[in-house]
Amino acid sequence: MSDMALGNEHHHHHPFLQHHFEDLGQQHEASTLGMWMFLCTEILFFGGVLCAYWVYRVMYPEAWAVGAHLQQTGWGATNTIVLIVSSLTMALAVRAAQLGKRGQQLGFLFATLIFGTAFLVVKGIEYHRHWEEGLFPGSHFHWHEHPELAQKVQLFMCFYWGMTGLHALHMIIGAGLLLWIMWRAYKNHFGPEYYAPVEVMGLYWHFVDIVWIFLFPFLYLIHEVHHG
């Protein structure tokens, strides 16, 4: 019976195979499933606040339309395109890792990082504008165009800052992870046998992208369908 156990032994150990896995395939499957499970958690995390957003949207459609009007759709659309392109470069980086093309991989990861940073810069410009316009909730809030709607618009802006802020936090964490993956790619860690960290990073990045795909229409575009 010891023959059977020995029969499965590999002749060499991949340097990144952790001791508790049988082989790299099992390790890869565990990593990707783990990230998918984490994304399920994230869906419910963002889902909670989106649900609250939706409840108030039904309660206060006018204020929500006005709130969406206060956003710069141009900046929002730019950011949407920037993020979608960054998802493309991320996907290409995963492919480059699978093919073991280190140079390409580093290039695509770097491009993803640049697009991610561009997104955050644009978001920063928008935040600055809103701050100047008195659209930060709390004692800073000075917006009096429609006094009867002011409080509800403030509630809208709570959601705006809260949801985009959480999203931006995820982007910042993503940028940090990108730097770490780039460092590992630079060290030539990835190849056809072992590329799970790049793939898992990609899953996370696409998810953060998709969250924005929901936030953009909810926060910027909803005024187009406003009929009270």
Next chain:
Amino acid sequence: MTTATLHDVRLSGAASDRNYFNDEYGALSWFLTKDHKRIAILYLISVSVLFVIGGFFAMMMRIELLTPEGDLLTSDTYNKFFTMHGVVMIFFFLIPVIPAVLGNFLLPLQIGAKDLAFPKINLLSWYLYMLAAGIGLIVIVTGGVDTGWTFYTPFSTQYSNTHVFGTTFAGFIAGFSSILTGLNFIVTIHRMRAPGLTWYRLPLFVWALYATSIVMLLATPVLAITLVMLMIERTVGVGFFDPALGGDPVLYQHMFWFYSHPAVYIMILPAMGVASDVVAAFTRKKIFGYRFVAFSSLAIAFLGFLVWAHHLFVAGISVYSAMIFAFLTFFVAVPSAIKVFNWTATLYKASVSWQTPMLYIMGFIGLFTIGGVTGLFLASLGLDIHVTDTYFVVAHFHYVMVGGTVMAYLAGIHYWWPKITGRMYPEWWARLAALLVFVGFNLTFFPQFILGYVGMPRRYHAYAPEFQVLNVLSTAGASVLAVGYMLPIFYLIWSIWNGRPAGKNPWGAVGLEWTTSSPPPKENFHETPVVTWEAYDYPGMMKAMGETQHV
């Protein structure tokens, strides 16, 4: 010189005596360990400490309630005590206790794996737990919190001047600890099972952990975001549930219970898993209706997500919505009853060994049934309005959480103690403790059903004099219960050095965890096991016993 001797001892004992305790030495080898068994021990110590703290608050409340007057604690202090009792017991004891202690230790052993899928994340989840518990303790020491463990707005955001922020922040972090544990378990169960260990050969404890993990993964993030919204509201001064801005406090209750009702199943599902393993081991039978018991765990996890608004029957939700949630709540009784009936059917005509784990599980089955059936009373709209916010509710959820979860945890810790430590606990003392816990528990909480039904409201430090007799009974019961809970702490620690060596399989139980040495070696199994038998194959094992006994 000591190094040399230790080294020699380790080398000489390498074949048989090496285990996860003596594999490495020193504090760092524990605090930086990635071994699921050591992390389980870290959790065991931490949750036990938190249990004692939570128990202290309970005991103080019971002493206060000896007399109708509020004489020991002021009403403000009493508010803080019941809040901190709830926060500590729910977030820091009941939710982690079975998954993080027994689950962590046993899941890889039961499925024939070397470790959980993500050992570093496992350690991280313990550190998050400790960070959360640390913040919780700072809150307790610096003045506490008085909102009730549910943090209802707008009291928690606008009015309370206690440490709401610190407590909710601690809850937020503890949530991530719980999410990471659930994530780790799901991936481990999917990807790390030994060859031959198909889903239907898994012990029911594993099925229960799987269902629990799904709830942890999908419900906890909603609590996290809800607490974030609450914290923003409290610090920035405006926010999501503030009626002055058009916010809706009832929305907070919806979002809170979307997590916190399923959280009840995070507490009870693993307890049910322990019950299945113990019932099979001490009746030496296959569990009756294995697949029904397995899938009823998933059914409970699923239905648990659809019933949250039964906590809001008097909060102003529409009567139609209340009717639907009442109706859905009744459905949870079906898979729960399937489990109870199947355990009972397994016990039928069995020759039961009445060792301590089985005593606790018999208590568990009875008390959980009472807790579950009174849950149906509360799901009935008319009756619920009568007993809302009375001691009837208090008694109900203590029957489920303490009579259910804690009894099953005690069963599990005794059942697997020989595996965890390699030593037997003292049976006589353990049976005495089990008896004290059962008697003490019922004496504490049964009178509360009556108190609630005749109208004593919960969360007051003073009460009408006619309630005194039942309250004295309840406090007397709590004292017995406290002794029952303290005893195992002493004799279990005593047994680590003085208990009889247990050997591989002291219960003659079926399951991969019993095929490796006690305590198990660091890598759990010297060779990856290959599974060729069904779960709980006691009939098959009895046949094979004669052949393997002398090996």
